[in-house]
Amino acid sequence: MSTSASTAQVSTNNLDAFWMPFTANRQFKQSPRMFVGAKDMHYTTSDGRQVLDGTAGLWCCNAGHCRPKIVEAVQAQVAEMDYAPAFQMGHPKAFELAARLSALMPSPLDHVFFTGSGSESVDTALKIALAYQRAIGQGTRTRLIGRERGYHGVGFGGISVGGIVNNRKTFGTMLTGVDHMRHTHDPARNAFSRGMPENGAEYAEDLIRIIQLHDPSTIAAVIVEPVAGSTGVLIPPKHYLERLREICDQHGILLIFDEVITGFGRLGTPFAVDYFGVTPDLVTTAKGLTSGVIPMGAVFCTKAIYDAFMHGPEHLIELFHGYTYSAHPIACAAALATLDTYEEEGLLTRAADIAQHWEDGLHSLKDCPNVIDIRNLGLIGAVELDPIAGEPTKRAFSAFLKAYDDGILIRTTGDIIALSPPLIISKDQIDELFGKLRTVLMTID
Numbered sequence: 212m213s214t215s216a217s218t219a220q221v222s223t224n225n226l227d228a229f230w231m232p233f234t235a236n237r238q239f240k241q242s243p244r245m246f247v248g249a250k251d252m253h254y255t256t257s258d259g260r261q262v263l264d265g266t267a268g269l270w271c272c273n274a275g276h277c278r279p280k281i282v283e284a285v286q287a288q289v290a291e292m293d294y295a296p297a298f299q300m301g302h303p304k305a306f307e308l309a310a311r312l313s314a315l316m317p318s319p320l321d322h323v324f325f326t327g328s329g330s331e332s333v334d335t336a337l338k339i340a341l342a343y344q345r346a347i348g349q350g351t352r353t354r355l356i357g358r359e360r361g362y363h364g365v366g367f368g369g370i371s372v373g374g375i376v377n378n379r380k381t382f383g384t385m386l387t388g389v390d391h392m393r394h395t396h397d398p399a400r401n402a403f404s405r406g407m408p409e410n411g412a413e414y415a416e417d418l419i420r421i422i423q424l425h426d427p428s429t430i431a432a433v434i435v436e437p438v439a440g441s442t443g444v445l446i447p448p449k450h451y452l453e454r455l456r457e458i459c460d461q462h463g464i465l466l467i468f469d470e471v472i473t474g475f476g477r478l479g480t481p482f483a484v485d486y487f488g489v490t491p492d493l494v495t496t497a498k499g500l501t502s503g504v505i506p507m508g509a510v511f512c513t514k515a516i517y518d519a520f521m522h523g524p525e526h527l528i529e530l531f532h533g534y535t536y537s538a539h540p541i542a543c544a545a546a547l548a549t550l551d552t553y554e555e556e557g558l559l560t561r562a563a564d565i566a567q568h569w570e571d572g573l574h575s576l577k578d579c580p581n582v583i584d585i586r587n588l589g590l591i592g593a594v595e596l597d598p599i600a601g602e603p604t605k606r607a608f609s610a611f612l613k614a615y616d617d618g619i620l621i622r623t624t625g626d627i628i629a630l631s632p633p634l635i636i637s638k639d640q641i642d643e644l645f646g647k648l649r650t651v652l653m654t655i656d
């Protein structure tokens with residue numbers, strides 16, 4: 212579609228019917244921001260401008276946009292077989308993809324359950340954890356533990372273990388039997404840390420407080436994001452995740468890493484599991500699995516968990532769970548081509564090569580007005596702004612609007628600017644991103 216045609220279409224559209232997700236609908240509809248095309252590191256707007264993608268869409272387009280191999284794979288698959296049920300039936304690409312993913316993930320996380328999104332992956336992992344405890348005779352373990360400021364999508368499971376107040380407060384009592392560890396954010400000691408903060412491993416001990424309150428025999432699993440993203444990028448303190456693992460092991464509690472944003476190269480390793488050298492029992496993924504091209508998620512679990520279900524008469528279903536779109540053929544084709552692209556271009560480790568340049572550029576913004584913290588790891592960055600008194604989120608939102616006008620896509624949560632570009636970003640584009648962000652920060656109130 213030509214840009215002028217898209218512009219015409221946009222201007223004649225009625226914007227009213229679409230209730231936009233996680234959006235200030237009234238503000239948007241007064242002053243719409245429309246993307247009509249994308250290629251590699253850029254979006255094209257409806258008024259024909261190029262916008263540098265500083266967020267990989269929503270942390271998902273890790274290979275960049277409209278990459279040829281993925282486009283071709285999707286086109287070919289939709290013509291060859293559009294859909295096949297995954298209940299009691301299979302198709303070869305689902306098994307091929309699961310095998311390739313399991314080879315990519317450190318052992319013993321070698322079984323894969325497919326879902327349609329990050330939220331579904333989280334629900335799936337929580338359900339597998341509960342069902343596993345029951346399968347091994349630990350049916351009293353029904354509690355799930357999350358963490359303050361955690362984001363695990365928007366299903367009832369995810370918001371229950373999640374810890375972002377606005378995502379929870381209007382939705383009733385959610386799942387019962389859930390508790391939360393404290394978050395790890397400690398700006399008094401860790402502001403402007405480069406990489407993992409030095410202070411805060413002891414926040415893992417908060418899990419012990421919760422275990423003592425409820426008794427370990429009631430707790431099935433703990434879920435955390437290894438790097439918390441949507442809350443505004445909280446990097447785990449050194450030794451924190453190792454300590455969580457130890458405590459879970461001591462008490463028979465499963466550890467779930469939600470790698471929906473850290474999976475597929477974001478930290479310069481295929482998964483955060485590799486980066487931190489901590490192996491959980493279950494890992495949730497989505498987003499980068501297909502580079503955002505087709506919705507898909509995958510939950511990894513250990514052989515021990517899988518095997519615990521493989522009992523009883525062989526004609527019986529072992530786990531009463533799954534989605535119409537689990538292992539959707541087009542998603543599988545997209546994911547296989549995405550893995551090919553990652554491998555051919557070394558993208559799952561590329562962030563490690565440019566992380567220092569990224570870190571230096573990001574931290575060069577320290578002297579800009581209202582900047583109260585800067586955080587980074589791999590190809591993730593955050594700039595936290597001092598909120599305007601009485602008007603929280605407004606300053607960062609102004610930055611977002613100005614950035615869009617100036618040709619860069621950033622993302623904001625509260626008064627925090629979060630950055631997570633496609634893994635193909637060049638050093639020049641990193642410089643452009645931070646150069647323009649500097650101008651934005653110097654301009655807004």
Ligand SMILES: Cc1ncc(COP(=O)(O)O)c(C=O)c1O
Nearest residue numbers: 328329330362363364469471472
């Ligand atoms: C850590 C984490 N978990 C789960 C999700 C939910 O993923 P989705 O929006 O695909 O349901 C997200 C989305 O940002 C996420 O960051």
